[in-house]
Amino acid sequence: MLVLSSPSGAGKTTLSRRLLSTEQNIEMSVSVTTRKPRSGEVDGKDYYFISADKFQEMVQNEQLLEWAEVFGNHYGTPRGPVEMTLAEGSDVLFDIDWQGTQQLHQRARDDLVRVFILPPSAEHLRQRLISRAQDPVEVVAKRMAKASDEISHWAEYDYVLINDDLERCSEEIFAILRSERLKRARRTGLSNFVRSMRADL
């Protein structure tokens, strides 16, 4: 389970897409949300857009692995698809914020790899948030405050990247995924391999 968190506007969505299109055996976890779709967003791909009632029902039935409220909207990770993907032997990529990451970390400490992506500078982030022209000015201001809040949690992550070069930052994420898969604790099956090799020596 690989978490990518970053303030909005740091390039996380592009980085996620690159990872999913380049690497095998990793699937995106699609969150549910009660907020309205932005133009271009596809239900079931960017999010599952659901009602507030449906969201409360999922919370009560413990169908969400984590959930959080941001600007009056609710976001959550459905449990079923994640468990199914993991059971099939694939990894799962999460695009969630620090609140969701803390909850996942409490549930699945050893299985979770947390990556935080920093923008190269405050100015860079401001430009990116302003150029998302869909949102009114007050929303941009609120998002800037939320970005600052998100960044304040950088030290709760296992790895910290600076996205000043998309290509290099992508490669760093690939390297993290690759090396985490090589960790001894994840190399199930090696015990038998080693035992049989020593018997043959």
Next chain:
Amino acid sequence: MLVLSSPSGAGKTTLSRRLLSTEQNIEMSVSVTTRKPRSGEVDGKDYYFISADKFQEMVQNEQLLEWAEVFGNHYGTPRGPVEMTLAEGSDVLFDIDWQGTQQLHQRARDDLVRVFILPPSAEHLRQRLISRAQDPVEVVAKRMAKASDEISHWAEYDYVLINDDLERCSEEIFAILRSERLKRARRTGLSNFVRSMRADL
């Protein structure tokens, strides 16, 4: 501090050379040993070849970070060059066995990344050890026993690789080095970077 351990004949020396010639800011730790040089080995490059008396003197003066005895010969890691390289901001690569790795781990738990390289099969290892024609048969047999002993310690390492493809195995080591350098605890200086970014938001 990056340790590569493997049974003799698993390709560790080739992998170390590739890492050193490809990556920046990593230097090899050259061990001292009391054994005689093999043909082609260069003093100060493959090992520092020293007398038993000199070795004991280094042990007594605490000039060795770790040391071990293998087949009646002593091997050790001189402390000075390692501390100097680290102080210059470079990483250090160690080609040492499980005994040395355990000692380094006790001294520098958080700074040590331990990688174990397994051969693809017992037969592969046997062929590699036999084809090193320099050694008499009984030395090969002893080395086979030592290999089995070395392999038995695979689970004491952070990462475990199987060297069935030199190219892929090299890339895996590069990925481990790269991702370990991105770990939050090693990203000294980011605190100030984040503080100043938040002040600017």
